Amino acid sequence: MPEYRAHFDAVVEFINGGSLRTESFRLDLAGGETSADEVGRLLVQHLGLALVARVLVTSLSVVEEQHRGSRRVDQAQSTGPRRVVDLSHTIRDGLITYPGLPAPVVTPHLTREDSRSHYAPGTQFAMDIVTMIGNTGTYLDSPYHRYEGGTDLAGLALATLVDLRAEVFHVQDATIRGVPAAVFFDRDVRGAAVLVHTGWDRYFATPAYSTGSPFLAADATEYLVEQGARLVGIDSLNVDDTESGGERPAHSGLLAAGIHVVEHLTNLGELPPSGARFTAAPPAFEGFGTFPVRAFALVG
Incomplete structure (x- = not known):
């Protein structure tokens, strides 16, 4: 429509x-x-x-042109069944998500050919081993990622990861890299998944992805913490400015407040400013802070 x-x-x-x-x-x-x-x-x-x-x-x-969430203007409503929008990048052997971090490596543990001797005739399986850093593909950061003693992936409450009200901010034509707090002033973000659509996902897995990417400005982090956002996601390299000399105010502020961070999202342009429901749940992995998620949204 x-x-x-x-x-x-x-x-x-x-x-x-x-x-x-x-x-x-x-x-x-x-x-x-x-x-x-x-x-x-x-x-x-x-x-x-x-x-x-x-x-x-x-x-x-x-x-x-795509709506941006102007107040007092009813958003277009779907006339068909609810649709699922996949917001995750595909993970594959050799994928470079973040420059300088290792790519996943997939090796066979049991091939289909070898499995034939273990099972009844006509029955075969493939079992593979993945060697992978947690920061691969579209992933979620828990407080443990930033803070020793912080909540790990296994400690995250599912209610904070599943079926969240999504507020999507379409800033793909912004003329500045740092997304400021004022972008979020016109909507209620308390308890919501705040998803920042920068359009940078178009460069994913290419050299252009690693430099000049949009990020969350420091005042935006402070505002989202004050307003009680539940989760913050972005479709660029990082919620922080990776070219700032190592400072990570967004990760530090959000994760200290128990606000989940999801990076390397994609397809956010398919979501309306308001009305979608967002899910991004990692495995319950003890002693681990970051892991890929199958992030998706229900629209309609």
Whole structure:
């Protein structure tokens, strides 16, 4: 189902004096046809403005574009059955997820040919051994990953990993690398899986993936902790700036607060800003802090 957004300039005048000017503003629309008056009303509601005397909208154009979660605009609802969106990268022998970390190696323990001597005629199995660092593919970090004595994978409550309300922030056209706190101000993130769609997953498993990737700014980490987010996920190399000299404020702040971190997500562009349900559950592995997950969302 196509989604539309209005692109426009505007001047908002207030009945008690003063004005507000915007340039190249963008707002979600419920449909592909609208008027300048309707866009003006949506702008006032989206910004929560009071005592407005008049809104003058100019340079209005309507384009087919993914919704970003404008307030007071109903999101497109699916008319079909719920669909499952896979948000995980495929793991394979030799995959490099994070430059400098080893790739998984798959070796046979019991081949199908060898298994024939162990089972009844016509019955055969393959059993393989995987040597793999936990930071492979799409993975989840528990507090143990960052803090000695922190909760390990086995200690995570399933209720904090399964069927979470997802708030998706589509920032793939951002002009800065660090996603700031202000991006999250317009929505309730308490208890939610906050998923940051940067579009960087298009470079996954290529040399371009490792440099210049988007990350969570320090003030965004502080805000999400204060607001009580349950999980934070991103579709880029790291929630932290890996080019900052070793500092990891996002990992440190989020994991200290018991907020799960999921990195190297993909396909977030297929999710609406709100309304999806998110799951990312690792195995209950004692004494381990990071492991791949099959992350997915239910939409509709």
